[in-house]
Amino acid sequence: MTLAQKDIKRMIVGLGVSGSATARFCQRMGWNFDLCDSREGLANADAIRQQFPDARLTLGPLDGELFCNYHQLIVSPGVALAEPAIQHALGNQVEVVGDVELFARGILAPVVAITGSNGKSTVTTLVRDMLVDAGLRAEMGGNIGVPVLDLLEDGAADEADVFVLELSSFQLETTTSLKPRAATILNISEDHMDRYKGLADYCLAKQRVYRGAHVAVVNRDDDLTLPEDEISAETGFTLGEPQSDDFGLQAGELNGVAGEWIVRAGLKLIHSSEMKVRGRHNLANAMAALALVETLGVSPAKACQTLKSFGGLEHRCQWVGDAEGIGYFNDSKGTNVGATLAAIDGLAQTPANIWLLAGGEGKGQDFSPLQDACSAAVKGVACFGKDAPRLQQTLADVAKTASFETMDQAFAWVQQHAESGDIVLLSPACASLDQFRNYHVRGEHFCSLVGEVLNGG
Template identity: 45%
Template sequence: MIATSKIKAIIGTGITGLSVARFLAAQQQAFILLDTRSSPPNLEQVKREFPTVSIECGELNPNTLLACDEIIVSPGIAVATPAIEQARAAGIPVVGDIELFVRYAKAPIVAITGSNAKSTVTTLVGEMAKTAGIHVAVGGNLGTPALELLDDAVELYVMELSSFQLETVTKLNAKVATILNISADHLDRYENMRAYILAKLRVYFGAETIVVNRNDLLTHPPLAAGVKPIYFGGRADFGGFGLIQRDGVEWLAKNLTPLMAASELKIRGRHNVDNALAALALGDAAAIPMDAMLATLKTFSGLRHRCEFVAEKNAVEFYNDSKGTNIGATLAAISGLARDPHQLIVILGGEGKGQDFTELTPALRAINSRVVLIGRDAPVIEQAISSATPTVHADSMVDAVNKAFALANAGDAVLLSPACASFDMFKNYEDRGEKFCSAVRELCAS
């Protein structure tokens, strides 16, 4: 039997790891910090904030972990790392910041995950709560780390959760939880799709109410879950939120009761209709008043880098969907902005994360499309989609924007939705999106 020292190990010194360290320090709990990188970029900040705390960098030392009584893993660190697995096998609990958050949070939690649209729906539900005058805290995988949200004055937590965060959750016990959608992602980390889906399904553990996508069976919980779901998306019925037609007008509806015309939504694209329905279902289950939710839907214009309208030149519109870092997100953006008979010119490419890009071909073939390719995996993508649409290559974002505009005619749209991670060419997806917007503005000024 291993003797424990009543000290916690925090693995990862990034934003999440720092939030955990600050939280434990405030709780007067002893801890050490570890990072798998030999020179973490924020190491000096860590040393300044925690000058007396032991810090180990580089390959994880199993003996260090075995001397601790709990290991708190940042989302970027795979729990399958051998040293962590060895500690877990020895009976040492391995958790994440969300598990700690659940231990201390006193207000109900709205938990939101999915391959795509998490940030949009999380922000939208948060805005609905604010409109209703509810003291709400919004964060998690989006914006503020979970532990920095803790406050006894909060009346409702709205949390975006990634599959990485959910891996270390035992029982979330959310007031309402959802998986918005499932598509292939992070297959460079997960052994297969089944492992990825199982991580997502952990969001339902202990939930009072669950909200599932009527049109995506992968979001439905196992039959043994024992909680009756509320559905969103597609045609409305008596099981939740969907769409109905009245005198040629499309309406968002609860059961079969019309709530507001879809044309009144400020966010653009068919995929955002589903996002609005998901937010209504979540907010309704969390007791947010309907009038506040509908008022929010009429004013909410969306988030940066998510099908964001940038500018127009010569009747060609430009949209920034740099947050489209996987195939599912890009398919949603294509579906939302397709405009036959006009062209949709899509900028694709980056780090492909092991995805099968042939999944893009039906959508590209079904519309009048052209593709501009950038980044490391451009040749892989070209091979996968060349039978569906013409492609050209670009060596920079400025080059990509200029080539896309050269392919366009009046009424067409240019969409940056790369279906890839950004780190081969950019700092992150935000940087990629900003570079796109800058290139578009430069083009429009010329």
């Protein structure tokens, strides 16, 4: 027997940003729900009780027996499905979903779904901007900015032409009904190894983005992004010469400026010198965005006009300034090895001229893939934070290295060594939580250090 929505007993597990948005959504829908969080000392507990007076709030260790009293658990992305209490509920036929699954069940407009280890936010923003510039009402959310269920406030579910979603592997674990118009895994590199059994387990979560997708947009340079199941249509992008109708690159000049053209089926679309963002990884991001918007009827030629004005996102290989011939770049969003490799590759010159600031909470990653990139393009590495010793040990044979407790100390060391023509790059390859509230705060701190240099401090 299928229960009416009003009769389903729901428990929202985890009261962070997405959990709170889920509670607001359930309240707007008039649904029956309770709340729980593993934190016994939840700072805003009283405010939550006032906001949701009809919901019972349970704090402390998650209780599998309690969960079995509900028909459905709505689990926040920050709560691992491997938690024994969640597994106990699953074993007793309790449905476990996430906020993206509820969102998918409540919309009719098409969805563009974007995941990957790196570049998700840049591509999601680019796609939204391209669609808006083409005259469509495009709503953006998910792992970037607005929680998905907040996108459905004030009739947006009926008014939106398309939803553009950045999705994390954690969100995809609890999503089965999305069926996007277009979906992509931009790239795969080790991340969140503290939550997954290994790279294969992480890939499996990412692959869920293709479930029911009409078109898959794949990275031809990364076999792990290829759909494991058959998809009705597929297009791709590559940093090499493209095959068939894929997007790719072709070396060439524009007005005497050397660079690379983004090409498609023999047609030159845009030259790298016409784009404000730097780095070949941003050329890959641009091609992915072009392929995604084309599935919604926006021509790549038209979408390239957006590329010419797009300045990139804060904390993502963001140019901060130049002082005494030294360029400073903030890539604080580089929270894993793959992101840092992309940042180094995007800024690399010959001879090597990058001074890298890296470190923080490594999340169990293998740092050895950084060795070749640092050997080719990096003069020195200033390691800081919790995993600084491990980073230094990995890179000591390929570049000048030093290990410090804080970013301030690492930055001061780099300042002593960098000279005109060099680049100072913050791309930590690690999470920030050992010393900073989040990567935003870490990036802002780096920018303040650079600001003192720019102002002659």
